[in-house]
Amino acid sequence: MPRDVFSALADPTRRQVLDLLSRQERAAGELGRAFPHISQPGISRHLRVLREAGLVHVRQDRRNRFYSLRSERLAEVDAWIAKYRGFWAAELDSLEAYLDARKRSATRGGR
Numbered sequence: 001m002p003r004d005v006f007s008a009l010a011d012p013t014r015r016q017v018l019d020l021l022s023r024q025e026r027a028a029g030e031l032g033r034a035f036p037h038i039s040q041p042g043i044s045r046h047l048r049v050l051r052e053a054g055l056v057h058v059r060q061d062r063r064n065r066f067y068s069l070r071s072e073r074l075a076e077v078d079a080w081i082a083k084y085r086g087f088w089a090a091e092l093d094s095l096e097a098y099l100d101a102r103k104r105s106a107t108r109g110g111r
Helices: 005-009 011-021 028-033 042-051 073-108
Strands: 057-063 064-069
Touching: 005 011, 005 042, 005 073, 011 042, 011 057, 011 064, 028 042, 028 064, 042 057
Parallel strands: none
Antiparallel strands: 057 064
């Protein structure tokens, strides 16, 4: 059973791994070197979580494993966030109107 995408994305290291993979496919060893403060077994656990969540694809080539991003699983996250985009747009519009009113008020008061 695939892991929950949101649980997989909850960890900042896993999000950083996805950022690296968004640019290009990378070998497991290369990903490990990008996180020198994390042990090889630790990186392997992060990669397993991402694989089980369907966020990465693994390709075996001889002795190396290469990881690539499976961005289609991020559509689930985008769909969830989309429900809140309208809320933030309205809130930002309200903030902009408030700041504009304050600026006009300050300009009139300074004359």
